[in-house]
Structures are given as structure tokens and as C-alpha cells.
Amino acid sequence: DQQVKQNSPSLSVQEGRISILNCDYTNSMFDYFLWYKKYPAEGPTFLISISSIKDKNEDGRFTVFLNKSAKHLSLHIVPSQPGDSAVYFCAASAPDFGNEKLTFGTGTRLTIIP
Amino acid sequence: EPEVTQTPSHQVTQMGQEVILRCVPISNHLYFYWYRQILGQKVEFLVSFYNNEISEKSEIFDDQFSVERPDGSNFTLKIRSTKLEDSAMYFCASSDLLTTTGGNTEAFFGQGTRLTVV
Numbered sequence: 001d002q003q004v005k006q007n008s009p010s011l012s013v014q015e016g017r018i019s020i021l022n023c024d025y026t027n028s029m030f031d032y033f034l035w036y037k038k039y040p041a042e043g044p045t046f047l048i049s050i051s052s053i054k055d056k057n058e059d060g061r062f063t064v065f066l067n068k069s070a071k072h073l074s075l076h077i078v079p080s081q082p083g084d085s086a087v088y089f090c091a092a093s094a095p096d097f098g099n100e101k102l103t104f105g106t107g108t109r110l111t112i113i114p
Numbered sequence: 115e116p117e118v119t120q121t122p123s124h125q126v127t128q129m130g131q132e133v134i135l136r137c138v139p140i141s142n143h144l145y146f147y148w149y150r151q152i153l154g155q156k157v158e159f160l161v162s163f164y165n166n167e168i169s170e171k172s173e174i175f176d177d178q179f180s181v182e183r184p185d186g187s188n189f190t191l192k193i194r195s196t197k198l199e200d201s202a203m204y205f206c207a208s209s210d211l212l213t214t215t216g217g218n219t220e221a222f223f224g225q226g227t228r229l230t231v232v
Contacts, residue, residue, distance in 0.1 A: 043223035104157040
């Protein structure tokens, strides 16, 4: 049962352009969404998050958009840089005080072309 | 910057043997987690731990698995009798409590331990 889906296993973007990574979810109980970036042989690194009470959160080059009615979120990276090449995981959690386990998507491998 | 550290980075063990994976969470965090990622698959939740007890565990976390916080700093995952299918990257994570909302902050992950069962 894939509650969090990232339908694009890979994405290639030219340096300087916008990268858009997409994520869909099925569990309407999810109220907190996160994006993690992962390099090979390293653990996931937190990138940005959004609560379900918002529809947009911005942090520097990274913006996450949430469309609750469509159960869809996206991560925008602009401008894309070579160091952004990594696997990006979307994750979600449902409210459970003190125990917000994360449900991860399968990841999208982003390659930035110089 | 504080970080979650895991040891060893790579563990090779024979099927049927016991392994202990160790983690030192971020010092002021209160919530601890283990996740695993089988090669080519997604990161999966195993167990969460708070106030010296398991908060939640997934169906993967069967009787072969156990967790412990033996002292104030370490958080361990024990697999009693390893199987070939336990081969995976195991990630420890920790998070803090948001005093404003009562919810958690984002989880911070360690570098992972690659477990290879032969």
C-alpha cells in the first residue's frame, strides 16, 4: 500500500533552470510533509517541510507547494545547481503526539546537467 | 552542527547471528526512530521510541528485532537471528518536540549502517 508516491523515478534538468519534483499521497490523515535529499552512502538530509495549514513554504532556492484537495505536493528548486544532483524523497506524517513516524515515497533521482 | 551518528558504517554478518546497530541521537532530542532501506526500495519505518518505550512499530519489526536506550546517549537496534532479507541500510533518526504545537520537529537522520547478511 503506497501511501506516498513519487511517480517519476528520475529527472534531468539543465543548470540554472527550475527543477520540479512531484509527490502524491493517498492518506487524508497526513498533515505534515517533508522533503529529504539523499546522496549515495549517506542518510536522508532534511530539506524543507510544510504543514497542511499552509499551501506554500519557501526557503531560499527551495519552495514546497501543497494542494490538499488534489493530495499533491511539489518541490521547486530554482535555480538548479550541480550540487542539487541527488535522490529526493517526499515524506509525510499523520498527527500522533510524540510519534510522527514518516512514510516515504520511493524517491526521484535528480540530475542537474551543467 | 549537532548530528545523529551511527556505528558501524558497514556490518557483515552470517545468517542466524545476532547484530547490534548503534546510534547516538542528537543530545536534546526526545524521539528516536529506526528506518531501513533495502537496496532499490523506499525508506521504511521500523520503530519509534519515546520515554524509554516503543511508541509504535511496523509489521517489519517482528520478535527478532528489539530496541534499547541503555544509557543517556545510545540508542540500539538488535536483530536476534539475522536473515538474508535483513540486508539493508539501517537509518537511525531523532526529533525534538515543538513546544508551540506539541508536534515534532523534522527528524534528523544518521549516515546509516549497511548491514549485509551472508
